[in-house]
Amino acid sequence: MTTLASKPANLDRRLLHRARGATLFIGVCAALGIARTACVVAGAWLTASLIAGAFAGGQSNGSLGPQLVALGAVLAVRALLASVQEAAAHRASAGVKSGLRRQALQQLMRLPSGKRHTGETAALLVRGIDALDGYFARYLPQLVLAVVVPVGVLAVMLAAYPPAALIVLVTLPLIPLFGVLIGLYTRTRAERQWESTSRLAHHFADLVAGLPTLKAFGRAGKQVEAIEVTTGAYRRRSMALLRVAFCSALVLELAASLSVAVVAVTVGVDLVDGGMTGEAGLRTALLVLILAPEAYLPLRNAGAHYHASAEGLAAAEQVFAILAEAPEDAEAEPEPTAQGAGGFAQWLGKRSAALAGKAGAAGVAQRHGRHGPTALTTSPALSHPPLDRAPAIMFRRTVFAYPGRQPLPELSLTIPAGQTTVLTARSGAGKSTLMAALVGFRQPVSGSIAFDDTELSGLDLAAVRRSIAWLPQRPVLIDGTVAENVRLAVPDSRGGARASDPAVAKAIAAAHAPAANRTVAADGSGLSAGEAARVGLARFLLRVDLLDPPVLLLDEPTAHLDGDTEQAVLDSFAPYLAQRTVLIASHRSAVRAIADREVDW
Numbered sequence: 049m050t051t052l053a054s055k056p057a058n059l060d061r062r063l064l065h066r067a068r069g070a071t072l073f074i075g076v077c078a079a080l081g082i083a084r085t086a087c088v089v090a091g092a093w094l095t096a097s098l099i100a101g102a103f104a105g106g107q108s109n110g111s112l113g114p115q116l117v118a119l120g121a122v123l124a125v126r127a128l129l130a131s132v133q134e135a136a137a138h139r140a141s142a143g144v145k146s147g148l149r150r151q152a153l154q155q156l157m158r159l160p161s162g163k164r165h166t167g168e169t170a171a172l173l174v175r176g177i178d179a180l181d182g183y184f185a186r187y188l189p190q191l192v193l194a195v196v197v198p199v200g201v202l203a204v205m206l207a208a209y210p211p212a213a214l215i216v217l218v219t220l221p222l223i224p225l226f227g228v229l230i231g232l233y234t235r236t237r238a239e240r241q242w243e244s245t246s247r248l249a250h251h252f253a254d255l256v257a258g259l260p261t262l263k264a265f266g267r268a269g270k271q272v273e274a275i276e277v278t279t280g281a282y283r284r285r286s287m288a289l290l291r292v293a294f295c296s297a298l299v300l301e302l303a304a305s306l307s308v309a310v311v312a313v314t315v316g317v318d319l320v321d322g323g324m325t326g327e328a329g330l331r332t333a334l335l336v337l338i339l340a341p342e343a344y345l346p347l348r349n350a351g352a353h354y355h356a357s358a359e360g361l362a363a364a365e366q367v368f369a370i371l372a373e374a375p376e377d378a379e380a381e382p383e384p385t386a387q388g389a390g391g392f393a394q395w396l397g398k399r400s401a402a403l404a405g406k407a408g409a410a411g412v413a414q415r416h417g418r419h420g421p422t423a424l425t426t427s428p429a430l431s432h433p434p435l436d437r438a439p440a441i442m443f444r445r446t447v448f449a450y451p452g453r454q455p456l457p458e459l460s461l462t463i464p465a466g467q468t469t470v471l472t473a474r475s476g477a478g479k480s481t482l483m484a485a486l487v488g489f490r491q492p493v494s495g496s497i498a499f500d501d502t503e504l505s506g507l508d509l510a511a512v513r514r515s516i517a518w519l520p521q522r523p524v525l526i527d528g529t530v531a532e533n534v535r536l537a538v539p540d541s542r543g544g545a546r547a548s549d550p551a552v553a554k555a556i557a558a559a560h561a562p563a564a565n566r567t568v569a570a571d572g573s574g575l576s577a578g579e580a581a582r583v584g585l586a587r588f589l590l591r592v593d594l595l596d597p598p599v600l601l602l603d604e605p606t607a608h609l610d611g612d613t614e615q616a617v618l619d620s621f622a623p624y625l626a627q628r629t630v631l632i633a634s635h636r637s638a639v640r641a642i643a644d645r646e647v648d649w
């Protein structure tokens with residue numbers, strides 16, 4: 049983990065830089081701080097005058113009335129300013145948090161999947177970023193006050209009674225000095241505390257995900273001990289951090305109290321010695337005594353709130369580490385099959401947003417007419433796929449390799465344009481890998497892939513993806529209904545198109561998928577393997593119908609189906625094969641029967 053101690057100032061700068069409106073917020077804090085300083089001085093002056101007037105000046109209760117009203121008004125304004133500052137701080141904090149979350153999520157979508165643990169990421173983006181409230185809503189406003197208030201108070205004290213101002217001037221730096229020393233110590237502890245939080249979230253998410261397996265093997269009970277150990281570590285670290293926070297608050301309190309005591313003794317001695325006499329002398333003495341603690345208060349508060357902000361800063365450091373990561377492939381988007389269902393939905397969402405961005409005036413079916421009268425009604429917002437005709441696909445001496453595995457054999461293959469080719473190579477030969485490569489989710493280690501005469505590496509990958517409908521071997525499902533899962537083919541997006549209910553219903557019927565309102569769980573439970581495969585197929589058909597892509601990739605489309613259903617499904621997508629470059633991975637004879645050619649290697 050990048051340590052917070054390494055570049056704290058830099059982190060603050062980055063935080064403020066990322067925070068839209070943070071500069072304005074600091075400006076507001078400074079203005080409110082100046083107003084609050086004026087209130088502090090006015091309140092102290094009125095209180096001192098009231099007391100001195102009553103005791104030394106012999107003023108009657110009636111003549112003190114206006115001063116009492118003025119004091120009440122000053123206190124009310126001071127309270128109002130505090131609440132305005134609080135509201136502004138929470139508003140600024142909410143803006144910063146949502147901005148950071150958005151940026152981190154966008155970046156995570158660009159980064160290769162599987163690099164981070166879900167539980168840890170969720171804890172970072174939810175609880176971790178929430179902890180920034182401590183920084184923006186409490187620490188930062190106090191820091192601004194810690195600069196503005198002491199300066200104002202010192203100036204008044206200097207004018208009223210220079211010796212007291214001198215004492216405050218000398219002792220005031222002790223507060224930030226102690227604060228920094230304690231801060232350096234607590235920073236490491238705050239980081240450890242954040243590590244514990246991440247580990248706990250990580251462990252818990254793993255446990256919940258693996259619970260069915262653990263129950264099946266009778267090991268679920270054993271996990272209670274593991275959870276106890278992790279939560280115990282978390283509790284101990286939280287308590288250690290709290291202990292330090294309490295002790296440091298005590299130290300700062302002590303330093304401030306001793307300094308105020310020195311001021312009080314100096315003023316008291318001067319009063320006794322006769323250096324300050326009469327109503328004016330008493331008023332000055334009281335003014336100095338009331339103002340002295342006010343000079344220390346914001347610094348003490350800033351020190352105390354630093355601890356509240358430390359966890360958020362540790363989390364922010366991790367968010368910045370994510371933001372600084374360079375995506376392996378700037379164009380590449382996360383692989384849906386390798387991701388959680390939410391990731392898949394977002395991936396499709398991004399695609400849909402891209403499609404909406406290139407929206408044309410006419411519907412896809414009208415423009416292309418590949419389907420003739422069978423085409424489903426589409427929204428006019430859906431775009432024309434960028435590859436406007438079915439291309440030939442060439443693999444030229446292409447080699448794929450997975451980390452830690454022997455590279456797959458070199459492949460040289462031409463898939464003719466506008467034909468249906470069935471790949472019948474043995475299991476493990478690389479059929480799925482080849483399809484994933486066509487949508488840019490796998491890169492060959494040598495050789496090349498070309499659409500017609502243009503190499504895939506030279507094409508706009510996003511545009512290529514828009515020209516392809518891909519049915520992976522194991523389509524990803526999300527928690528929801530069958531219809532919601534199917535609709536992910538072209539999901540809703542801001543300003544984007546939405547597949548109509550009849551279009552979804554037609555795709556479900558064509559794929560012989562379960563009823564639209566059937567509930568589906570992300571892990572596929574609630575559906576048989578065949579039903580889940582048909583939900584994926586319905587999603588594929590909907591995408592084909594709405595986007596009219598010239599390239600279709602189907603990975604074992606009928607693997608889990610019985611003979612009759614297989615035939616019915618094949619009949620339903622037969623009309624979509626014409627004039628498209630279609631690649632199907634399958635060994636089934638019914639699938640081979642609909643192909644123009646077969647390829648083995």
Ligand SMILES: Nc1ncnc2c1ncn2[C@@H]1O[C@H](COP(=O)(O)OP(=O)(O)OP(=O)(O)O)[C@@H](O)[C@H]1O
Pocket residue numbers: 450451453456473474475476477478479480481482521633
């Ligand atoms: N993520 C991965 N990590 C490591 N190895 C992998 C990964 N995915 C696939 N492989 C390996 O790459 C080889 C090709 O796999 P691929 O799934 O492309 O084959 P396939 O021809 O589609 O197989 P099947 O017909 O069984 O679906 C296999 O040996 C497989 O074990």
